[in-house]
Amino acid sequence: MMRLGIDLGGTNTVVGLCTLDGVLMDKISAPTKTGDPDGLCAVMHDLCRDLCDKHNIPYSEIEQIGIGLPGTLVKATCTLTFGTNLGMSNVCFAHAFEPEFNCPVNIDNDANCAALGEFYGGAGRGTRNLLMVTLGTGVGGGIVLEGKLYTGREDIAGEIGHMVIVPNGAPCNCGRHGCLETYASATGLIRLAREAMEQCPDTCLHAMVQENGGKLTAKMVCDARDAGDALADRVFNDYCDYLACGLTNLINVFQPDAIVIGGGVAGYGEKLLMPLRERVHAQQFKIAPEGTPIVAATLGNDAGIIGAALL
Amino acid sequence: MMRLGIDLGGTNTVVGLCTLDGVLMDKISAPTKTGDPDGLCAVMHDLCRDLCDKHNIPYSEIEQIGIGLPGTLVKATCTLTFGTNLGMSNVCFAHAFEPEFNCPVNIDNDANCAALGEFYGGAGRGTRNLLMVTLGTGVGGGIVLEGKLYTGREDIAGEIGHMVIVPNGAPCNCGRHGCLETYASATGLIRLAREAMEQCPDTCLHAMVQENGGKLTAKMVCDARDAGDALADRVFNDYCDYLACGLTNLINVFQPDAIVIGGGVAGYGEKLLMPLRERVHAQQFKIAPEGTPIVAATLGNDAGIIGAALL
Numbered sequence: 001m002m003r004l005g006i007d008l009g010g011t012n013t014v015v016g017l018c019t020l021d022g023v024l025m026d027k028i029s030a031p032t033k034t035g036d037p038d039g040l041c042a043v044m045h046d047l048c049r050d051l052c053d054k055h056n057i058p059y060s061e062i063e064q065i066g067i068g069l070p071g072t073l074v075k076a077t078c079t080l081t082f083g084t085n086l087g088m089s090n091v092c093f094a095h096a097f098e099p100e101f102n103c104p105v106n107i108d109n110d111a112n113c114a115a116l117g118e119f120y121g122g123a124g125r126g127t128r129n130l131l132m133v134t135l136g137t138g139v140g141g142g143i144v145l146e147g148k149l150y151t152g153r154e155d156i157a158g159e160i161g162h163m164v165i166v167p168n169g170a171p172c173n174c175g176r177h178g179c180l181e182t183y184a185s186a187t188g189l190i191r192l193a194r195e196a197m198e199q200c201p202d203t204c205l206h207a208m209v210q211e212n213g214g215k216l217t218a219k220m221v222c223d224a225r226d227a228g229d230a231l232a233d234r235v236f237n238d239y240c241d242y243l244a245c246g247l248t249n250l251i252n253v254f255q256p257d258a259i260v261i262g263g264g265v266a267g268y269g270e271k272l273l274m275p276l277r278e279r280v281h282a283q284q285f286k287i288a289p290e291g292t293p294i295v296a297a298t299l300g301n302d303a304g305i306i307g308a309a310l311l
Numbered sequence: 312m313m314r315l316g317i318d319l320g321g322t323n324t325v326v327g328l329c330t331l332d333g334v335l336m337d338k339i340s341a342p343t344k345t346g347d348p349d350g351l352c353a354v355m356h357d358l359c360r361d362l363c364d365k366h367n368i369p370y371s372e373i374e375q376i377g378i379g380l381p382g383t384l385v386k387a388t389c390t391l392t393f394g395t396n397l398g399m400s401n402v403c404f405a406h407a408f409e410p411e412f413n414c415p416v417n418i419d420n421d422a423n424c425a426a427l428g429e430f431y432g433g434a435g436r437g438t439r440n441l442l443m444v445t446l447g448t449g450v451g452g453g454i455v456l457e458g459k460l461y462t463g464r465e466d467i468a469g470e471i472g473h474m475v476i477v478p479n480g481a482p483c484n485c486g487r488h489g490c491l492e493t494y495a496s497a498t499g500l501i502r503l504a505r506e507a508m509e510q511c512p513d514t515c516l517h518a519m520v521q522e523n524g525g526k527l528t529a530k531m532v533c534d535a536r537d538a539g540d541a542l543a544d545r546v547f548n549d550y551c552d553y554l555a556c557g558l559t560n561l562i563n564v565f566q567p568d569a570i571v572i573g574g575g576v577a578g579y580g581e582k583l584l585m586p587l588r589e590r591v592h593a594q595q596f597k598i599a600p601e602g603t604p605i606v607a608a609t610l611g612n613d614a615g616i617i618g619a620a621l622l
Contacts, residue, residue, distance in 0.1 A: 072598060081598070129463055129464065141564070143564075145461060146457075146459075146461075148457075150456060150457075151566075152440055152565055152567065153566040153567065153568055153603065154566060154597065154598045154599060156566050156596055156597075156598060157564065157565055157566035158564065159563040159564065159596050160563075160564050162560075162563040162596060163474075163560040163563060163564060164476060164556050164559070164560060165475060165476065165478065166478055167476065167552075167553075167556060174596065176559070176594050241478075242478075245475050245478060248475070248487070249473075249474040249475060249560075250564070252470040252471075252473040253452070253454075253468065253469065253470065253471055253474060253561070253564070254463055254468055255462075255463030255464040255465060255467050256463065256464065257464055283486065283487050285467055285470050285473060285485065286465065286467075287383060287392070287465045287467060288465060292464065
């Protein structure tokens with residue numbers, strides 16, 4: 001028996017063939033048909049058949065199809081209730097793969113699937129309780145407790161980015177002010193850098209931004225820091241303080257076995273993780289001398305496919 | 312079959328006789344023998360026997376003995392590792408009730424037992440995922456997920472009071488600054504009131520404090536507010552803002568089915584809960600129009616006994 005995991009993104013639909021213990025054997029993809037539920041389902045269905053055919057796997061050998069979705073959903077009815085980036089709402093996937101595939105279809109949001117993927121096959125292997133924190137445009141979260149995804153009431157738990165850490169702080173898209181997301185996302189790092197640059201108009205960051213057509217990215221802040229820019233270093237330290245505050249809050253509440261950090265900012269690797277660990281371990285509640293392990297995600301985009309397969 | 316639940320407090324040891332579904336039939340108590348592990352165990356043992364004898368229940372009819380402890384512990388080995396208020400460390404309770412009681416002995420901390428008690432027999436009845444928040448000297452937390460206590464790594468999860476909500480805020484005993492506990496505990500309310508009184512030396516609160524020998528309590532702030540004192544009202548509103556910030560953070564992460572509020576400050580009842588709900592429901596992530604239920608604990612001190620019996 002095998003499983004199929006689908007990462008249904010706003011741009012691409014990727015279907016992966018996985019073993020029952022979460023090893024990704026192969027994956028194929030096609031552009032996502034946004035705004036067209038029937039077309040979108042037909043593409044997923046075709047990709048599932050093609051992948052099985054390619055590996056000579058009878059459709060009856062597929063034990064489960066899982067889909068990771070960007071949006072709100074009701075797991076019990078296998079329904080996407082609202083997916084902004086997919087341009088559709090109230091789409092039920094329960095029978096989308098019939099008649100060839102008569103197996104159960106399970107769905108969850110993409111952040112949760114990524115957490116489950118890292119839990120089974122990535123940086124979270126061997127843990128029971130795992131938090132995955134994704135530092136991208138926003139700050140996403142996935143919570144695995146006692147080996148299972150925890151999604152709470154209305155399947156919307158895990159919005160760790162929307163924990164206020166600065167009262168009356170920067171406005172957040174969620175309507176609150178001072179959310180972790182507004183400080184610890186890539187977008188937050190860029191905003192912190194822009195604010196600092198205004199105070200200090202003569203740094204290497206200004207030159208880099210000018211060369212880049214006025215655009216500032218999180219990576220440029222990291223590059224400027226690596227090049228010895230003092231302003232970038234100060235901004236990065238502030239960023240680490242905010243992120244460490246949020247992670248320590250989560251640790252004191254959850255005491256997970258590990259925190260896995262993914263997303264674009266995690267690409268800065270140990271240069272991010274080392275100062276983070278230092279700050280978090282100095283603050284967190286603990287009994288053992290060593291603090292909660294904070295590690296980088298290892299599966300990249302495959303985490304969501306593997307996690308979906310294992311839903 | 313019946314169960315025994317023990318609330319081992321720094322002052323009193325209370326043993327309760329419970330049905331298997333958590334109905335407290337009777338309870339008896341004696342002073343806690345602090346600093347004397349053997350004496351403390353002997354008192355618990357005696358109380359267990361006395362309570363069974365009183366109700367003509369054979370010792371063999373006791374299916375489980377549970378103990379709620381104030382301190383850090385290792386559940387797997389049934390050991391209190393450190394209990395400041397009990398004046399002892401590294402005490403194993405696994406065989407404390409033999410030979411009469413050969414049933415399993417389970418332990419957990421007192422806040423977790425209270426949460427479990429409210430979950431089974433109090434304000435949290437009918438939920439699957441429940442957070443209990445205790446507003447006393449500190450801010451305590453107990454987390455019930457999928458019907459089970461969640462205690463995390465080293466059995467120390469649930470320290471929701473040690474979530475920083477004000478960076479560089481008031482210093483906390485835990486070593487951090489700006490923890491929820493420093494703003495939303497009874498102690499926090501008193502501190503907020505003291506700070507406000509310094510700014511505004513002519514209010515009814517000053518007179519009340521003077522009448523009370525210079526001592527300010529959380530209840531006095533509530534009483535002054537009820538009497539129409541503007542300063543007390545402002546302090547109380549600030550208090551609600553901080554507490555609502557913390558509760559909303561928790562809801563966005565956990566999306567529990569309900570939050571049960573206990574502890575001294577919860578004695579202010581709907582006058583606390585109504586403004587809290589208003590603030591939290593306006594800020595929280597939700598799909599359904601109604602926000603997460605926020606309700607008062609109903610079992611008082613019995614929650615810890617019932618929860619211990621049901622460990």
